[in-house]
Amino acid sequence: MSDATIIYSKDPLQTYLDDAASGKPAPGGGSVSACVGALGAALVSMVCNLTRGREKFADVETQIQDLVVRSEAARAQLERLLQDDTVAYNGVIDAYRLPKDTEEQRAVRHKAVQDGLIVAANVPLEIVRAAVEVCRLAKIAADLGNPAAVTDAGIGAILGEAAVQGASLNVEINMASIDDVDYVRRVGAELQAAIDESARLRIEATKITLDKLPKRKDGHGRIDH
Amino acid sequence: MSDATIIYSKDPLQTYLDDAASGKPAPGGGSVSACVGALGAALVSMVCNLTRGREKFADVETQIQDLVVRSEAARAQLERLLQDDTVAYNGVIDAYRLPKDTEEQRAVRHKAVQDGLIVAANVPLEIVRAAVEVCRLAKIAADLGNPAAVTDAGIGAILGEAAVQGASLNVEINMASIDDVDYVRRVGAELQAAIDESARLRIEATKITLDKLPKRKDGHGRIDH
Numbered sequence: 001m002s003d004a005t006i007i008y009s010k011d012p013l014q015t016y017l018d019d020a021a022s023g024k025p026a027p028g029g030g031s032v033s034a035c036v037g038a039l040g041a042a043l044v045s046m047v048c049n050l051t052r053g054r055e056k057f058a059d060v061e062t063q064i065q066d067l068v069v070r071s072e073a074a075r076a077q078l079e080r081l082l083q084d085d086t087v088a089y090n091g092v093i094d095a096y097r098l099p100k101d102t103e104e105q106r107a108v109r110h111k112a113v114q115d116g117l118i119v120a121a122n123v124p125l126e127i128v129r130a131a132v133e134v135c136r137l138a139k140i141a142a143d144l145g146n147p148a149a150v151t152d153a154g155i156g157a158i159l160g161e162a163a164v165q166g167a168s169l170n171v172e173i174n175m176a177s178i179d180d181v182d183y184v185r186r187v188g189a190e191l192q193a194a195i196d197e198s199a200r201l202r203i204e205a206t207k208i209t210l211d212k213l214p215k216r217k218d219g220h221g222r223i224d225h
Numbered sequence: 226m227s228d229a230t231i232i233y234s235k236d237p238l239q240t241y242l243d244d245a246a247s248g249k250p251a252p253g254g255g256s257v258s259a260c261v262g263a264l265g266a267a268l269v270s271m272v273c274n275l276t277r278g279r280e281k282f283a284d285v286e287t288q289i290q291d292l293v294v295r296s297e298a299a300r301a302q303l304e305r306l307l308q309d310d311t312v313a314y315n316g317v318i319d320a321y322r323l324p325k326d327t328e329e330q331r332a333v334r335h336k337a338v339q340d341g342l343i344v345a346a347n348v349p350l351e352i353v354r355a356a357v358e359v360c361r362l363a364k365i366a367a368d369l370g371n372p373a374a375v376t377d378a379g380i381g382a383i384l385g386e387a388a389v390q391g392a393s394l395n396v397e398i399n400m401a402s403i404d405d406v407d408y409v410r411r412v413g414a415e416l417q418a419a420i421d422e423s424a425r426l427r428i429e430a431t432k433i434t435l436d437k438l439p440k441r442k443d444g445h446g447r448i449d450h
Contacts, residue, residue, distance in 0.1 A: 179442055
């Protein structure tokens with residue numbers, strides 16, 4: 001069981017890393033995916049903070065001001081999900097502990113497990129949604145932001161995609177036990193769309209990034225991402 | 226200038242996220258990529274810790290014991306690089322501040338800048354190397370580890386690949402100003418090989434992960450990563 005009293009963001013980064021490496025149930029891959037998405041959102045905000053208020057980039061000031069509001073909102077949401085994910089599965093664990101002696105108890109328990117699984121799947125699903133947004137924002141940052149920070153925008157898109165892919169696996173593991181076929185079909189389609197969109201955005205953002213760097217002295221093309 | 230006295234791993238996770246989002250020069254995309262690689266290594270260690278010492282997995286005990294030694298070594302290295310990257314560019318900044326009034330001063334300054342750029346490029350290059358190793362270890366963990374934690378192994382590979390891609394962009398931005406054509410050619414080829422290997426390993430690890438999950442109730446295939 002995870003200890004709900006731990007607020008991971010207030011603990012040292014080293015504690016978060018050590019707890020992730022340990023056999024403790026939290027933080028696991030879902031929380032870590034949210035953390036990676038939050039780091040991607042942070043890099044988008046950094047690009048905005050190195051762009052706004054500068055004469056040189058006055059023509060994109062309004063768009064950058066809008067962008068940093070969105071990236072900070074995505075970051076705050078992913079930081080919340082980083083924490084929420086550490087207790088998302090508790091409802092399932094509690095449900096499995098319900099008595100199963102009578103037919104009626106078994107029915108109540110089954111329903112509670114199924115409800116818990118949907119709650120548990122919805123947390124990484126929210127991580128997926130917020131991380132796709134990080135990819136969208138990172139591409140805008142690569143396009144419009146201070147070129148001196150363009151690799152940070154590109155890395156933001158890379159981390160957004162990784163968070164989408166990572167959290168998707170945790171939605172899948174919960175979905176594997178969910179009986180509600182409509183839910184499974186709908187969420188499965190949403191995951192696929194999120195994976196495809198984030199991959200496209202990451203490829204576009206990386207291309208914009210590499211195109212903005214000065215040419216290499218060996219005359220060779222860039223690495224192919 | 227980054228403040229070399231800050232030890233990021235000892236600061237709260239929230240501080241690391243906030244500083245990444247700020248206009249401060251550190252931590253930037255390189256350090257964040259190292260952090261993501263360290264999180265991936267931590268997830269591999271977690272899978273090992275949920276596998277070793279259990280009767281059920283006695284047949285892979287030796288391989289898992291070897292794996293956790295390697296994943297903890299990769300994690301320690303990436304945690305060190307997370308810190309090192311925050312000062313990697315300081316040598317370049319110091320070199321640019323050297324006097325440039327005489328021909329001789331300009332030659333000394335140019336040499337110092339070039340040397341500084343190679344030092345600065347080598348830090349994200351080391352991140353790339355350690356993160357490829359995380360992908361290798363994550364695939365082994367997906368293959369041999371406790372199936373209950375298989376998504377954590379898959380996510381480990383995803384984060385390893387993201388760290389390779391992210392740190393590669395920071396090698397590229399330094400390489401753009403490096404005159405040593407042999408260095409640029411050699412490192413460019415190494416980056417491409419690392420990107421290709423980590424992509425292959427991530428795809429393989431994700432496939433192993435999805436294949437180990439129970440079939441979904443909607444009868445549909447898994448999401449295609």
